[in-house]
Amino acid sequence: MELGVVLAGLLTGGLYATIGLGLSLVFGVMRLVNLAHGELIVVGAYAASLVISWLGVDPFLSLVLVVPVVAALAYPVQRYLLTGLLRRGLEPPLVATFGLSLVISAALTAIAGGDPRKLPSPYSAAGMTLFGQQVRVIDVIGLGIGIVLTVLVYVVMRHTRWGAALRAASTDPATAGTMGINVNAVYAITFAASAAIAAIGGVFIGTAYSFTPTSGMGYILIGFTVVVLGGTGNAFGALIGGLVLGLVQSVGGALLGGQYRDFVIYAFFIVVLAAKPLAERGLEAWRGRAAAVRAEVRA
């Protein structure tokens, strides 16, 4: 396998990590399966496109406006719609986010039309040399975004008071509530943070590729693949999952032909999903054995 294929896979993996990170955050903290996450990504791209046409700034500079706006829009959605539904079981929030994804993509189609768009930037087509391979500058930026966001989420989760409140609300919401943690607010802020990460991903996608109001559905599947691959306990899980998925897609596309790139992801996802319970059972059995061995040693 040539180095170029591997490198291309790792670079797209950065984007996939960003997509998976937001999903894994809301799933890890409140067990919410957000089927509208792909649409949040697309909203970020359209918001940036609006800001750029107003102010004529660089796509990544538009994030200064786009991120707070998307986060502010997302906050009440969790606070007044989804949190109440989470208490009714798994299916109602699933259906509600499904409805939201429909609303968002339809609203974007109604406002902006269905034609593909791209965010203009001087460097979206520029190339550079990395390890002797020609790559696009923008793809390197994508990997950088993925790594920076992962580290940021990790640091906030592990080393701030706010992260401690979040972990408490996620482990045991009822007890956290009695300890003076406003669980409803924590949930809503988590959702807003996830939407902000999605918006950053969306601006990157808009700069590096193109987007339409219905692009979201494809990205959400990538996000779920990353979450399932990397697990939800740790922010670095999403990064590793994203890089692995990028590699698999790149290598699969190189082996089978470019038109199978998307098919590789979907098929790989089904295989991973089907194999995951087995792997987990294997891991548990292994842990169980280790515990038994330890018990024996102690005896």
Add this chain to the structure above:
Amino acid sequence: MRRLLLGPGVSPARNRSLIGLVLGVAVLLAAQGGLGRYQIAVATTILLYVCLASAWNLIGGIAGQFSLASSAIIGVGSYSAIMMLRGLAVPVPVALAFAVVVGAAFAALLGLILFRLRGFYFTIGTLAAALAAMTWMTTWEFTGGTRGISAPLALVPDSRSLYVWALAAAAIAVAVSIVVIHSSLGLRLRSVRDGEDIADSLGISPFGMKMTAMLVSGALTALGGALFALQKASIEPFSAFGLDWSITIIVMTIVGGLGTVWGPVIGVVVIYYGITVQLQSLPAVSALLSGVILVLVIRFLPGGILGTVTAGVRALLARRATR
């Protein structure tokens, strides 16, 4: 016949529903002569959606498996029927029967792989399967790739006989729902939906129940898909396998009333006739409106339209009884 209607375990509610269905079919059959060309087309579409929504209700509502794979099964049914008509020039009933068999087999294959997963993992798995099937069809030259295929016009039934076919498909789907919901099978399916582990411990095989629902639902979904394909006469992967199918059907079923016989029927009429047809010139607005309705229904009317009305009527009756 007597045992079928009055035997042990047969509920009066089931018979009332069946009688209602027969009357409805008779009325729709008699009304056929009075409908114009456009009305026939709209009525055919409504009936086919009834077939698809009732089919999804079996797996999504009664067995509680929130599947997004309907679009893939619809696509398989569409392509099977059109390929048969085109390649072998068989009569329409044979093409439909072939589509049903292939659709059921495809659904069984999906179930075999995806029922290893539970809850939303299953949902996301079906999403992957639906997208995988669509991208696969765009690259498969045997079925015409992205260009798609069309049926020879001489073999496609005219709009009036298509209406009768659609009526038959809808009637079969609703009849199956009635029989399943009021049977011990329906009870076992609901027990798997409401508590998989408890059902398992009581000797019900969750896997077997889910596969049964998936098979029946898949056969009916493929039938509806094949008839939709005949209505359009020419199909391509993005419309035949489009995720819009799953989305529309699920919205209809949930808005009408999940897990009930008549909920999907009500949902189809409300969403398709009430919104899609009325806002024909503004497809984005009608999609927006159905999304908003879905969110509002799930937030404020957990039982859908039918569930809320039933609960309201029951409350009224109870109040009158206590007075």
